Amino acid sequence: PVALKHGAHRVGKRTDADMAKWRSYGLGQFIHWGLYSILEGKYNGKYYNGAAEWIRSWKEVPHAEYDSLYKQFNPENFNPTQWAKMAKQMGVKYVTFTTKHHDGFCLWPSQYTQYTVANSPYKKDIVKQVVDAYTKEGIDVYLYFSVMDWSHPDWRTDLKTKEDSVAFDRFKLFTKNQLTELLKMYPQTKGLWFDGTWDTSWKKSGAFSDSLEQHLKSLIPGLIIGSRLRADEFGNRHNDANGVLMGDYEQGWERKIPKTYADVHGNDWDCVMTIPENGWGYAEKWLGHWKTSYECIEMTTQCVSLGGNFVLNFGPKADGTFRPEEITVAKEMGDWMKVNNAAIYDCEYANCEKQDWGYFTKKQNDDKIYMVVFNVPINGSLKVKLPKNTSIGKASLLQAPSTVLSTEQLDYNASYIQLPKGMKPTSPFVIVIDTKQQSQVETEQKAKT
Numbered sequence: 362p363v364a365l366k367h368g369a370h371r372v373g374k375r376t377d378a379d380m381a382k383w384r385s386y387g388l389g390q391f392i393h394w395g396l397y398s399i400l401e402g403k404y405n406g407k408y409y410n411g412a413a414e415w416i417r418s419w420k421e422v423p424h425a426e427y428d429s430l431y432k433q434f435n436p437e438n439f440n441p442t443q444w445a446k447m448a449k450q451m452g453v454k455y456v457t458f459t460t461k462h463h464d465g466f467c468l469w470p471s472q473y474t475q476y477t478v479a480n481s482p483y484k485k486d487i488v489k490q491v492v493d494a495y496t497k498e499g500i501d502v503y504l505y506f507s508v509m510d511w512s513h514p515d516w517r518t519d520l521k522t523k524e525d526s527v528a529f530d531r532f533k534l535f536t537k538n539q540l541t542e543l544l545k546m547y548p549q550t551k552g553l554w555f556d557g558t559w560d561t562s563w564k565k566s567g568a569f570s571d572s573l574e575q576h577l578k579s580l581i582p583g584l585i586i587g588s589r590l591r592a593d594e595f596g597n598r599h600n601d602a603n604g605v606l607m608g609d610y611e612q613g614w615e616r617k618i619p620k621t622y623a624d625v626h627g628n629d630w631d632c633v634m635t636i637p638e639n640g641w642g643y644a645e646k647w648l649g650h651w652k653t654s655y656e657c658i659e660m661t662t663q664c665v666s667l668g669g670n671f672v673l674n675f676g677p678k679a680d681g682t683f684r685p686e687e688i689t690v691a692k693e694m695g696d697w698m699k700v701n702n703a704a705i706y707d708c709e710y711a712n713c714e715k716q717d718w719g720y721f722t723k724k725q726n727d728d729k730i731y732m733v734v735f736n737v738p739i740n741g742s743l744k745v746k747l748p749k750n751t752s753i754g755k756a757s758l759l760q761a762p763s764t765v766l767s768t769e770q771l772d773y774n775a776s777y778i779q780l781p782k783g784m785k786p787t788s789p790f791v792i793v794i795d796t797k798q799q800s801q802v803e804t805e806q807k808a809k810t
């Protein structure tokens with residue numbers, strides 16, 4: 362291995378209680394809200410076909426026009442308690458909220474720039490209201506922060522000249538100051554979700570990113586920071602020069618889900634996902650396919666079955682209200698989670714990959730295994746290839762524990778589970794299987810022969 366000063370300082374997953382809590386979440390909410398929400402993905406009657414929160418980068422939008430939008434920002438209908446209650450009903454365990462996106466507009470009254478909500482007609486501290494309302498509902502709060510800041514004169518995408526480096530040194534101090542004030546003002550924060558760290562200027566700032574991470578963790582012990590913050594001294598991101606993850610979990614799964622367990626390389630990870638095909642901030646027109654609650658339930662299950670968390674994004678309008686499609690997805694997911702959350706919360710990879718009928722999840726620190734069923738074969742018999750060294754003790758319906766399902770062992774590693782006659786599932790359902798470990802099975806097998 363390469364000797365690294367600013368590579369990973371830990372190999373393998375964090376083993377502390379704060380990270381165990383993060384690992385138990387299963388389902389989270391992302392919220393993207395800011396000045397881009399005012400434009401709604403269009404300008405001068407033309408629709409931007411990029412992600413709505415990137416509209417400032419569209420050639421049709423003069424920067425001065427965009428940067429003066431703060432003078433209109435006044436979300437009178439913003440009701441953080443309603444937001445938090447919608448999230449609670451949906452069944453999310455944590456929320457990740459945009460404090461500052463790439464445009465640099467701060468939703469908290471930062472003392473390090475004038476470009477904040479304090480200087481908008483709204484005036485009040487939005488981050489504080491979100492942190493307090495979600496914390497009150499028992500939902501942990503994580504803060505999204507974009508390092509790249511288009512509004513700051515000292516931002517650089519690369520460091521080509523001495524002047525670049527002098528300016529970027531000022532920018533790095535500004536960034537450290539803003540992050541320090543965020544953690545001091547909102548000490549309930551459980552973690553930071555960094556973005557905007559792909560540019561060369563940041564890749565050349567590995568030592569700084571390392572000291573910054575250590576500084577932030579000294580302010581809130583147990584703070585959880587993913588793999589998008591750091592670069593090592595060679596400019597590697599996510600994994601250092603030795604292929605070891607820098608950060609408490611892998612943040613590479615944006616709008617995509619790992620196919621197999623091998624893809625997650627033994628790391629903790631989250632998948633952040635949009636309901637439309639792409640676009641995080643509010644857009645009047647959602648181009649392409651909009652995910653249904655059924656698809657979001659399947660993605661949640663897929664992520665938990667591979668040991669990760671699924672974080673679904675909501676983009677409120679400039680006035681603070683959510684669009685009907687998002688309200689519906691939240692409600693329908695919540696209705697499903699109310700009945701089936703045992704297979705999502707505190708669950709992990711069950712040492713078995715996806716099968717025709719659906720996904721396995723396993724209760725953390727327990728032998729209980731859940732089968733989340735999305736496809737029932739025409740003959741009503743689920744063919745179940747079991748996790749290694751396990752066999753079915755008893756199979757029953759999570760929502761009707763007294764309904765025990767008949768099982769037929771095919772060989773020591775597969776069984777049929779028969780659904781009750783007449784069961785016509787209309788939504789994904791969960792089978793709980795109490796498993797027996799291989800040693801027990803062998804003993805019984807031997808007894809039979």
Ligand SMILES: COc1ccc([C@@H]2N[C@@H](C)[C@@H](O)[C@H]2O)cc1
Nearest residue numbers: 393412414415556557615633641
């Ligand atoms: C293709 O490049 C990007 C760069 C930034 C993003 C941002 N990350 C998401 C979490 C949103 O904040 C999006 O604007 C998306 C795609």
